Amino acid sequence: MDMQLTEEKxxxxxxxxxxxxxxxxxxxxxxxxxxxxHEVLTAADGQEALEVFEKERPQIVLxxxxMPKMDGMEAARFIKKSAGxxxxxxxxxxxxxxxxxLADCLDAGGDDFLSKPYSQIILQAKLNAFLRMRSMHATMQSQRDEIAQHHRHLLREQKVAKAVFDNVAHSGCLNSPNIKYMLSPLAMFNGDVLLAAHKPSGGMHVLLGDFTGHGLPAAIGAMPMAEIFYFMTSKGFSITDIIAEINMNLKSILPVGVFCCACMADFSFEKQILRIWSGGLPESYLYRSHRKKIERIPSKHLALGILSPDDFDTELQVIEMPKGDRFFMCSDGISEAMNSSGEMFGEERMIAAIEDSSEDEEIFTAVQNAVTQFMGEQQRDDDITLVEVKMIGDFELQNPDSGFTNATQSGPQDWSMEYELGPNTLRDFNPLPLMLQIVMEVPGLRPYSGQIYTILAELFSNALEHGVLGLDSELKSTASGFIQYYEERTAQLEILESGYVRFKFTHIPNKEGGVLSIRLEDSGEGFNIDDTLSIEVKRGGYSGRGVPLVRSLSDSVEYFGAGNAVEVSYVWQFD
Amino acid sequence: MIQEEIITELKEILAEEFPLLVSTYLEDANARITRLQSAISASDAANIRVEAHSLKGASSNLGVSGLAELCSRLEDCGANEELDGVDSLFSQIQTEFTAAEGCLKQHLN
Known part of the structure; x- marks a missing residue:
């Protein structure tokens, strides 16, 4: 409240x-x-009235x-304009x-009349009433200014927050050639989150999340979600580990009633397999390129941030997905988009738009156009997010950049370690992220993390599945057998009571880089080394990639004992 | 012819300045009556309206209600540009004003 008003009061x-x-x-x-x-200023005509007003700035004008020269109505217009x-x-x-x-007087900006003959009582009462109104008006103005200032402040804060958010949410690989997406923000922050990142092994993780609500509350949950997603993906964690971690984190930070509908997809370019965890989102679609048909993939779980870790279900849908097939995820904004008569776009229109496209590359644009045309001039009342991910071949993407680089220049160079996992640990612990993290501490080695992760992953899965669990790799030669193989793997792990897998690492630095040797030993019976290797190379099916792949990436592969110990030598050079 | 309760209130409000108010009004009214006369001679409806309006307002504030009433009728004639009969109205105004002047001067004593 300003000084003038305090005085008036x-x-x-x-x-x-x-x-x-x-x-x-x-x-x-x-x-x-x-x-x-009160003090009185006088004027004998309209023009003089304006001059006095500009000079003295009176609080009330009669x-x-x-009047001669300029009449009262014209003077009133000027005064109101000048008062601002x-x-x-x-x-x-x-x-x-x-x-x-009388109406003309009011139109000119007059607030009241005083009729002749003047009455002292009425004039004084009117002056008092208008002084009260002035005071209320000034309070209102200062509150309005305060609100406007708060609003500007809020927008500035949101802008900064958004910049931070964008840095986290966009450090991934949404611009990869096999991804198309659209995000339509309702507010400054979108309730929808779309994340994509390369896996160290060469595949890709993509996550679409739709937080309840919009704006800042939705963005706050998105921050840790993005952070966990990118960090864990870059460290080689599996989709189940990541989705469980995000759920636990959101459960602990989000208030009751706020949660995140999400679908996370894990693309293995090497195995041509899609693995999906979907909770609370509309169904997703898998477009089969050779048949030009859609397969629906329903959401199987509750949204993220609702269940406690003990109740949370990480069961995945595992689907083979040959090169060229396309996977579509969307938030409920698409199917719930309304046209002018209140009708919803719906899933059938979505499927029709996909299947009716003559060229695979045009599907995404066709769906976009179908939604836009359907809605016409209607206002969007939810975020509309749509993403398409195409399955591609192994190593088709050049120089994937995880967005996270290793800043340290010094670190361990000459070292060795041994790490043995017993049955209880093997049952539900994935040692690969930890192993990769230790190895990546070597200065200069990080650019090779993809290759090293692939080698570790192959050696470990051979040691665990064929060695400790004794599973037959023959099963994996057909698509249906592949799924049966993984079911058996899960079942046997649950009842595992004995056995071990042992990692042995040695790193020796040299001028150009270094030599990393990786040895894995398992408690299994081993195998006929020569037979197996020749079969693997000839067959080239689902299981045929393992050992030849490791051979192609490393400088030497040597088997020991009954075949239950393998040593790989990886020679690397500084970039 | 003059509303006494208005005179009483004005005496209270203006106190020692009351005689000045009366003489100011009488001077002003005299001047306006002269200007009215010229406007009527020139059949200038617009000026008849403006002068009659001002004299009406000032007179009603001094409680000279009879004169205010006559001025109001003259103002209407000016506004409607119907100048038949303005001469007769004007002579009534002159008569009324002379009487009011006498009354007001009595209040100065």
Whole structure:
């Protein structure tokens, strides 16, 4: 509240301008106003009234309607314009009788009338009433200014927050050639989150999340989600580990009633396999390129951030997905998009748009156009997010960049370690991220993390599945057998009571880089080394990639004992 | 012819300035009556309206209600540009004003 108003409230002097061409009228008004304790300024015509107003800035103005030079109405317009945001009450002094003339006075900005003959009581009551209104008006103005300032402040904060958010959410690989997406923000922050990142092994993780609500509350949950997603993916964690970690994190930070509908997809370019965890989102679609047909993939779980870790289900849907097939995920904004008659776009229209496209590359645009045309001029009342991911061949993407680089230049160079996992650990612990993390501490080795992860993953899965569990790799030669193989793997792990897998690492630095040797030993019976290797190479099916792949990536592969120990030598050079 | 309760209130409001108010009004009214006369001679409806309006307002504030009433009728004639009969109205105004002047001067004593 400003000083002027504080004074007015205390009943201190204000300035009142009286403009009337009759001197006797001015005398009467001046006397009445003086008796009330206020200062009076006078003018004999409209033009003089404006001059006095500009010079003295009175708080209230009394104007005769009909005056020489400039009449009261014209003067009122100027005064109101000049007053701007401040409320300057203008009272017309008039003995005008007809309704039209009175209406003209109000149109010109007049706030009230005072009729002749003047009454002291009425004039004083009106002045007091207008002083109260001025005070209320000023309070309102200052509150409005305060709100506007808060709003500007909020927008600035949101802008900074958004910049931080974008840095986290966009450090992934959404611009990969096999991804198409659209995000339509309703507010400054989108309730939808779309994340994509390369896996160290060469595949890709993509996550679409739709937080309840919009704006800042939705973005707050998105931050840790993105952080966990990118960090764990870059460290080689599996989709189940990541989705469980995100759920636990969101459960602990989000208030009751706020959660995140999400679908996370794990693309293995090497195995041409899609693995999906989907909770609370609309069904996703798998487009089969050779048949030009859609397969629906329903959401099987509750949204993230609802269940406690003990109740949370990480079961995945595992689907073979040959090169060229396309996977579509969307938030409920698409199927719930409405047209002018309140009809929803719905899943059938979505499927039709996909299947009716003549060229695979045009599907995404066709769906976009179908939604836009359907809605017409309607306002979007939810975020509309749609993403398409195409399955591609292994190593088709050049130089994947995880967005996270190793800043340290010094670190362990000459070292060795041994790490043995017993049955309880093997049952549900994936040692690969930890092993990779230790190895990646070697300065300069990080660019090779993809290859090293692939080698570790192959050696470990051979040691665990064929060695400790004794599973037959023959099963994996057909698509249906592949799935049966993984079911058996899960079942046997659950009842595992004995056995071990042992990692042995040695790193020896040299001038150009270094030599990393990786040895894995398992408790299994081993295998006929020569037979197996020749079969693997000939067959080239699902299981045929393992050992030849490791051979192609490393400098030597050697088997020991009964075949239950293998040693790989990886020679690397600084970039 | 003069509303005494208005005179009483004005005496209270203006106190020692009351005689000045009366003489100011009488001077002003005299001047306006002269200007009215010229406007009527020139059949200038617009000026008849403006002068009659001002004299009406000032007179009603001084409680000279009879004169204010006559001025109101003259103002209407000016506004409607119907100048038949303005001469007769004007002579009534002159008569009324002379009487009011006498009354007001009595209040100065």
């Amino acid at each position: 205390a009943g201190a002097k204000i300035k009142v301008l009286v403009a009337d061409d009759n001197e006797s009228d001015r005398m009467i008004l001046s006397s009445i106003i003086n008796r009330q304790g 104007l005769d309607a009909i 945001d401040e409320f300057i009450p203008v009272l017309f002094l008039t003995s005008l009788q007809d309704a039209n003339s």
